[in-house]
Amino acid sequence: MSTRGQTHLWMVQRVTAMILALAVLVHLVTIIGAVRGGLSAAEILGRTHGNGAWFAFYVVFALSAGLHGAIGLRNIAAETIGLRGRGADLAWLAIGLVTAGFGIRAAYGLFA
Amino acid sequence: MAEPASLKVSVWRGGEQGDFARYEVPARANQTVLDVVTHIQRELDPSLAYRFACRVGMCGSCAMTVNGRARWTCRTHVRKVVGADGELELRPLANLPVIRDLAADLTPFFDKWQRAQGRFQPKDATDGAVPEEFAVVPPASKARREADAGIECIGCAVCYASCDVVTWNPDYLGPAALNRAWTLVNDVRDAGHGERLDAVAGDAGCHSCHSTQSCTERCPKNLDPSSAIAGLKRRLFWDTLLGRR
Ligand code: HEM
Ligand code: SF4
Ligand code: SF4
Ligand code: FES
Numbered sequence: 001m002s003t004r005g006q007t008h009l010w011m012v013q014r015v016t017a018m019i020l021a022l023a024v025l026v027h028l029v030t031i032i033g034a035v036r037g038g039l040s041a042a043e044i045l046g047r048t049h050g051n052g053a054w055f056a057f058y059v060v061f062a063l064s065a066g067l068h069g070a071i072g073l074r075n076i077a078a079e080t081i082g083l084r085g086r087g088a089d090l091a092w093l094a095i096g097l098v099t100a101g102f103g104i105r106a107a108y109g110l111f112a
Numbered sequence: 113m114a115e116p117a118s119l120k121v122s123v124w125r126g127g128e129q130g131d132f133a134r135y136e137v138p139a140r141a142n143q144t145v146l147d148v149v150t151h152i153q154r155e156l157d158p159s160l161a162y163r164f165a166c167r168v169g170m171c172g173s174c175a176m177t178v179n180g181r182a183r184w185t186c187r188t189h190v191r192k193v194v195g196a197d198g199e200l201e202l203r204p205l206a207n208l209p210v211i212r213d214l215a216a217d218l219t220p221f222f223d224k225w226q227r228a229q230g231r232f233q234p235k236d237a238t239d240g241a242v243p244e245e246f247a248v249v250p251p252a253s254k255a256r257r258e259a260d261a262g263i264e265c266i267g268c269a270v271c272y273a274s275c276d277v278v279t280w281n282p283d284y285l286g287p288a289a290l291n292r293a294w295t296l297v298n299d300v301r302d303a304g305h306g307e308r309l310d311a312v313a314g315d316a317g318c319h320s321c322h323s324t325q326s327c328t329e330r331c332p333k334n335l336d337p338s339s340a341i342a343g344l345k346r347r348l349f350w351d352t353l354l355g356r357r
Contacts, residue, residue: 001315002314003310003313003314003315003316003317004310004313004314004352005314006313006314006315006319007313007314007319007348007352008352009319010319010345011349011352011353014349075320078280078281078315079277079280079281080280084315
């Protein structure tokens, strides 16, 4: 990867870190709100079903977590086991997107 | 602290492969670690290889690993690093090839200064000629203060030997070269910013630094390469985001 591409990865990781800092807070508040007075499927679906803003938030959250985590693991793998190069980079991108995909699929299940 | 009457010194002998030799050196008042090494070489074993020049903390040639920590030996008092047991362990600087005994090969370290475009490229005299006028750089300007903060580097490689990222990634430019690049990026007389910022970006450059600050903690000149590197990251972030590079 070019140094410009590597710079972009670093930028994505820092921007997603900022998003995550905020999103983790929102997520925690949501969890605490959701479990008050017992947790029921009907109550959760009532809140999430067809709620576009809620779904958009979790898409951004999942994408940020997936990309942030994969870029971070890429750094760790390069430094600890010397895993570097184009093949590894493509694999990390795939891992990041698949992780995000799982999150988005779960959110979509509650939205649709 | 109780002063031991003599020092029990373990000194690395050999190249990459080698072993420690033990020497007993009389303890003296105000003795530096370099004094100890010199005593061994002059009085006990003339075949010992080590490097020094100025003996007053200016030239940057005397750095070694002293009891596990990179230090300039000419300005390190023995009493600061040796306990009551008088044990002193000396090895060549880490993260560099060993030439022999206490002399490390600093070639990779200085090659990286070149790779980081660590040389001044005058704006008004690109052909190397002396400019007509002096450049006026207000001492209180932000760029001048940023440059000032890093300018006193003596190239001792203590920071380089103390950085884990250099150990993990031999291509990493390291704290001193990046610190140098940051002083030049803040030099308003310099014309090479674009190339230099390209040279210090990415996995082998500033973006691999974890801001752990070993470099800053160990620099004998009290410089702060870690903050210089953060400056490079900040500059590259905005320049890239706003399409200025
Ligand atoms: C509150 C939210 C988060 C913030 C503010 C945050 C911030 C950061 C920052 C600043 C770094 C860079 C550290 C360095 O360069 O040394 C980092 C690295 C990393 N993060 Fe996060 N992070 C957050 C959440 C997460 C989550 C949810 C994951 C897992 C998916 C994660 C996984 C990682 C990994 C694996 C690294 C690589 C470590 C390294 O490069 O040293 N982080 N994070
Ligand atoms: S702050 Fe960066 S350059 Fe300095 S020791 Fe830590 S990783 Fe190395
Ligand atoms: S930054 Fe400090 S520790 Fe590093 S080479 Fe320069 S003077 Fe030595
Ligand atoms: S001998 Fe010059 S800095 Fe130590």
